[in-house]
Structure formats: structure tokens, C-alpha cells
Amino acid sequence: MGICYLVGAGDFYGQISADNDDIIIAADGGYDNLVRRGYTPDILIGDFDSVKTPIPEGLRTIKYPVEKDETDMFLSYEAGVKLGYSEFVMLGATGGKLDHTLANISLLLYAKNHGHNITLMDSNGIILCLKDEAITLSGNKGARLSVFAFGSDARGVSITGTKYEVEGASLKADFPLGVSNEFLECPARISVEEGALIVIAE
Numbered sequence: 001m002g003i004c005y006l007v008g009a010g011d012f013y014g015q016i017s018a019d020n021d022d023i024i025i026a027a028d029g030g031y032d033n034l035v036r037r038g039y040t041p042d043i044l045i046g047d048f049d050s051v052k053t054p055i056p057e058g059l060r061t062i063k064y065p066v067e068k069d070e071t072d073m074f075l076s077y078e079a080g081v082k083l084g085y086s087e088f089v090m091l092g093a094t095g096g097k098l099d100h101t102l103a104n105i106s107l108l109l110y111a112k113n114h115g116h117n118i119t120l121m122d123s124n125g126i127i128l129c130l131k132d133e134a135i136t137l138s139g140n141k142g143a144r145l146s147v148f149a150f151g152s153d154a155r156g157v158s159i160t161g162t163k164y165e166v167e168g169a170s171l172k173a174d175f176p177l178g179v180s181n182e183f184l185e186c187p188a189r190i191s192v193e194e195g196a197l198i199v200i201a202e
Helices: 030-036 072-082 098-113
Strands: 006-009 023-027 043-046 062-063 085-092 115-123 127-131 134-137 144-149 154-162 166-171 188-191 196-201
Touching: 006 030, 006 072, 023 030, 030 188, 030 196, 043 072, 072 085, 085 098, 098 115, 098 127, 098 144, 098 196, 127 134, 144 154, 144 166, 154 196
Parallel strands: 006 023, 006 085, 023 043, 043 062, 085 115
Antiparallel strands: 115 127, 127 196, 134 188, 144 196, 154 166, 154 188
């Protein structure tokens, strides 16, 4: 399978390079974001309370009631899962309503707990979630890299290839110790043995 792009109504950063196996799902007002940039989603999902652009006939839509437990972005993610996707890129997911921004960041961990990966693109670069795993990231020398325990404390955290390195550390969910690290000239490696991390990289 390819990539499932999830597009919300927030600030739009990043690019969509849709291959044949990729799919674009607009989460309600994300449809406006896409139309302004010349994209047509494969599916439009939500309660349609924030869509301003006329919806053409023939566009596949899935409408939900306004009063519901899930956000439109979450429902869009679930639709992608039902279509068989496990790799997601989330755009337009920050910079709007703060509660929806937090919900979208929480969705990173929910997806990880269910065996899926979401990369969230925003003005800072990328935001992603790690859980009991390791990742290697590249960035320009001096670019910021922040790592936070998410959901609960994280143990066995190692960060190398950065200005500040740690080995086997514990990060507490209520103390932002990992803010504003920096990339060096080499790729950075981040790993966690137990727990989840939110990683923000420029």
C-alpha cells in the first residue's frame, strides 16, 4: 500500500506527492485547504460544518452528525485503515483550534498503538510518535529537535548525533526535559525501550 494523506482545516504545510497507490482524504474543512492548492480528495469525511467550498457532485463523501465522539480527522484516519493503509501523512492538523491540535497529536499515539504510523507536517517540520522503537532522522545543523514523553513516563531513552546526547535515560511525562535539542552534521538517532515519545523535528 502507499500513503494515506489526511488533510484538516488547520495551517497547511508540506506537500502531497500522490502516487497511484496513495489516497487523499479530506477531513471536513480540509477540503477547502485542498481546493485552494489544486488538489481533489478521493474522499471527503466529516459533519461538513466548516466546509465553505461547494462540494461537486460525484465526489465521494461520508457524512457524520455534528454531535459525535470522534473528530473528523479521527474518522478520516479510520477510513484509511479500513481501506488497508498503515502509513499516513497528516496535513492541516495544527495552527487552528487548540483542542483539535491536541486531538491530532493524540491520534499519533493512538495510531502507533494500533500498528500504524502517522507523520504530522506543520510549521515546525514534522511531528511523529515513537513507541518501544528507534528511528534515525536527518536535519540541518543547528535545526531544533525536541523529544517528549507522551501518555506516561518513558524509559530507556537514548538520543545520539545531537548537541545534547543521553543514553538509557528516563523522561517524565510532566517535565519537558527534551525540549530544544539540536541536530549536528550527522543524522540523529532516537530510541525508547519502554513508553512513547512525541518527536518534533525541524
